[in-house]
Amino acid sequence: YLKMAKNTKRNITDYIKSKDVSRVDLIIRWGGRRRLSGFLPVQSIYSDFYVIDDYWPDFKPQHFWEALEWYDHQDITLGG
Helix, strand or coil: CCCHHHCCCCCHHHHCCCCCCCCCCEEEECCCCCCCCCCCCCCCCCCEEEECCCCHHHCCHHHHHHHHHHHHCCCCCCCC
16 A cells, blocks of 8 residues: 655655566567557656567567667657
8 A cells, every 4th residue: 555645756666566677768569559558657658669560479580670770769868
């Protein structure tokens, strides 16, 4: 149970199950999906999305390398 008056942005992560996961920089979504679907809502706040139309069974190493190359050209501002 969380008492909101005692929690801040700094320590709310102490109470979530994914507290050991650091900030996520890149999320690769397959199947053309453009949503988080509840995936790491706190850690993915400034993540960049790379979307491919192929579904997971068809995801190939080439897709991964293309996503990394795309990410390398993004302007990382972290909300600023």
